Amino acid sequence: MTVATLIVAAGRGVRNGSDTPKQYRRLAGRVVLARSMEAFLSHPGVDLVMVAIHPDDEFRFEELRASLPPKKLVLKAHGGATRQESVRLGLEALTAYSPDIVLVHDAARPLLSRALVSRAIEAAEKHGAAVPGVPVADTLVRVGADGVVAEQADRSSARAIQTPQSFHFPSLLAAHRAAIAHGLGELTDDGAVMRAAGHSVHVFEGERGNVKLTWPSDFEEAERRLGAALISRVASGYDVHAFGPGDHVWLGGVKIPHDQALVGHSDADAGLHALTDALLGAACDGDIGAHFPPSDPTWRGASSDLFLKFAADRVRDLGGVIDHLDLTIVCEAPKIGPHRETMRERIAEIADISTHAVSIKATTSERLGFTGRREGLAAYATATARLPERSAA
Structure with a gap:
């Protein structure tokens, strides 16, 4: 089986407290996107990596790509205005390589482990569509327009969904094309795109340490974690x-x-x-x-x-x-x-x-x-x- 990874890195990251897009900020001395890419480039089960970038980041990405050891094929595609569009454009660019499985990962999650990548590949092979999830520890409530708690949700079956999400490549590409054809352009992740196309999506074990860097405090905590090593x-x-x-x-x-x-x-x-x-x-x-x-x-x-x-x-x-x-x-x-x-x-x-x-x-x-x-x-x-x-x- 040929396994490709598509890393979504076209966002602007305006909430991270820096003028630099968060995927190009340094985290414990290394660029966030480089850390995310390395997790897949170093994994023996991944054959190639495609990165969906913003057109304004051409120089940043080429400089980064040149600094990486030539372990595997690293490709790029221009992303779109939304995450969903960036993924679709990256998938279209991957058609030239006809992978069997594709792992879709957010560039702003640089702390994933090799074991998580392995579980993602295994889940795609077994189920065709799978996403990592972790149990929710906090109490979940729905809040009304007046700011008052309207309902308390059952957290026992709730999961916080992460990336990398893993899929049979032709199925995910077809699901993205169908979503656009039906005007579904604001789906939040690829599991939602697959469900909209009628597919069942399996949830496999995620990692609590696989956090998404969004706020300045996220970077501070990640620095502390990496600095301890x-x-x-x-x-x-x-x-x-x-x-x-x-x-x-x-x-x-x-x-x-x-x-x-x-x-x-x-x-x-x-x-x-x-x-x-x-x-x-x-x-x-x-x-x-x-x-x-x-x-x-x-x-x-x-x-x-x-x-x-x-x-x-x-x-x-x-x-x-x-x-x-x-x-x-x-x-x-x-x-x-x-x-x-x-x-x-x-x-x-x-x-x-x-x-x-x-x-x-x-x-x-x-x-x-x-x-x-x-x-x-x-x-x-x-x-x-x-x-x-x-x-x-």
Whole structure:
């Protein structure tokens, strides 16, 4: 049997407390959609993954897809104005691959387990149409227009329905086409689409941890859950560059006027180089010279923000979270104080963390050593990050 997964990721997620659609927000260092996709890409029973995206998210999705290991075929289709329409368009795109079974999953449920995916596949094979559900723990009531409880429902047979929902592919596609033909365009999930077409829908065991991220508090709770599985790492970085002829230096990603320049193969930004090494140290992933050797002409004159972004992404690719970056610059000149806040903002932007998580300090060496003689400057960095215990680059 060929099993395809259709992930619905075309929504805007306006309730999640961010300008970024919730499926592209980071959760414990990784993009939500990447976590959802990985659950299926890593499952031996799934053959391919189709993602229904919003047309405005082309760049976001392509960047995300390029960052994923090439485990299986990852396809995309443009979604529609509603979830139901997005699913139908994704199913139509899947017809070229003729899967036997399709699992339909919401991108905003990134915490599902491999066992849940296995149960979904088994349920589709056995029943043709199945949805995961969990018992309802809270009391259920119906409320009248006046805000008064009108009726208390029996919760013993009630289930909260989740995804992935699993179906015989031709049947689900036909049911979606029939729903549109009959003007049924506002059905809330694919189980409802199948029931509208006259199919019986089986409920299999879901997972309480398989929550849908909707509100800011959902993200906070998911961060806590994932963070509990991470361990803290503290790593350091160091760099030094000599002064040479010029009229400015690059430090912390900021161009600072000066009567000399820093000499180096790239832009010689000692601050960003030290931070890059600190993050690579947290990831146990070598040093800046291993990834960007000075013998490689590709990096001649390169902006060092490329190096820092690479290191930050390496931490996140391992499922890590960057908690804090600390940078100390040792020099007699230029003065760092007037540029400190701009540097903090630029480093935070490059590493994709909060400005509040970036600290910059400056000191002199009391005219001792090469920095005291104004022959160059030095940078010391410390990175604090949380990563999975068994992560390795």
